[in-house]
Amino acid sequence: GAGVSQSPSNKVTEKGKDVELRCDPISGHTALYWYRQRLGQGLEFLIYFQGNSAPDKSGLPSDRFSAERTGESVSTLTIQRTQQEDSAVYLCASTKPSGSPETQYFGPGTRLLVL
Amino acid sequence: GNSVTQMEGPVTLSEEAFLTINCTYTATGYPSLFWYVQYPGEGLQLLLKATKADDKGSNKGFEATYRKETTSFHLEKGSVQVSDSAVYFCALRVYNAGNMLTFGGGTRLMVKP
Numbered sequence: 001g002a003g004v005s006q007s008p009s010n011k012v013t014e015k016g017k018d019v020e021l022r023c024d025p026i027s028g029h030t031a032l033y034w035y036r037q038r039l040g041q042g043l044e045f046l047i048y049f050q051g052n053s054a055p056d057k058s059g060l061p062s063d064r065f066s067a068e069r070t071g072e073s074v075s076t077l078t079i080q081r082t083q084q085e086d087s088a089v090y091l092c093a094s095t096k097p098s099g100s101p102e103t104q105y106f107g108p109g110t111r112l113l114v115l
Numbered sequence: 116g117n118s119v120t121q122m123e124g125p126v127t128l129s130e131e132a133f134l135t136i137n138c139t140y141t142a143t144g145y146p147s148l149f150w151y152v153q154y155p156g157e158g159l160q161l162l163l164k165a166t167k168a169d170d171k172g173s174n175k176g177f178e179a180t181y182r183k184e185t186t187s188f189h190l191e192k193g194s195v196q197v198s199d200s201a202v203y204f205c206a207l208r209v210y211n212a213g214n215m216l217t218f219g220g221g222t223r224l225m226v227k228p
Contacts, residue, residue: 004158033215042119042204045215059215091159095214104216106151106159 004107006092012113013082021077021110025094032075033093033104034067043091049075082114117142121205121219128195128226136190136222138179138205146207148172148181148188149216153202162190162203195226 005024013019025032034046045059049069060066064082069075079086089111093104121138128134140146150162150172163172168183179190188205205219 031214035218040220042218042220043206043216045217048214050214056215093159103161104159108156108158 004092004094004105006090006107006110008110009108010111010113012115014115015084016081018078018080019082019112021079021090021112023075023077023092023094023107025072025075025092026096026105028072029094029096029105030072031095032069033095034075034077035091035093036061037089037091037109039088046077046090079112082112084114087112087114117146117207117209117217119205119207119217119219121203121222123220124202124223126222126224128224130197130226130228131194132226134190134192134195134199134224136203136205136224138188138190138219140186140188140205140207142186142207142209144209146209148179149206149208150177150179150188150190151204151206151218153204153221155201159204195224197226197228200224200226 007022030051032049035043036046037043047067048056064080067077089109091109092107095104119140147166149164151159152162153159163174165172165181168181171180177192179188202221202223204221206216208216
């Protein structure tokens, strides 16, 4: 595809349910990032994947959050036992190998609402 | 730790007005500074960047100068257009501190014809 895609674009769930968010990075991009944006706030870093290296999970807010990525392909962010404070827009970004790490290409985000 | 503070919006301007969106930062190391823009319905895009003190980033008529003495990276444009209406995010990255960006809260700009 032409850019980073994310699905679903919107998700409404009940408190306590698990959700899975998907990110399709730009083909050939080796690095992939997940961020969270709560209403009216800046983006918070969650997790970073670089190729086959161990991911940087330093931004995950709790053990209810996990993410996977196989190689340089799709990534899924899973939130277990969702809480109302998990409501946010979840953004994914990827970086091409030859570009500087700063040139992150962002997807449109998944808007999660936990009732 | 690292943090970015930017002026709250929305900022509402008439077409051709002068724009300033303030951004200040704190960083534990020597950061690179960025402005990202998010147009309605689209993903974040890098607008401009500066990697060392006194550098000026520029793109699409927007400019920002890396001011180490005031820890600021204010975004300016001399004459805004309706098409500039978007949310603007200031961000930083500190080398040797991972590859993640630290973002400000975003400033919504609305330009009226």
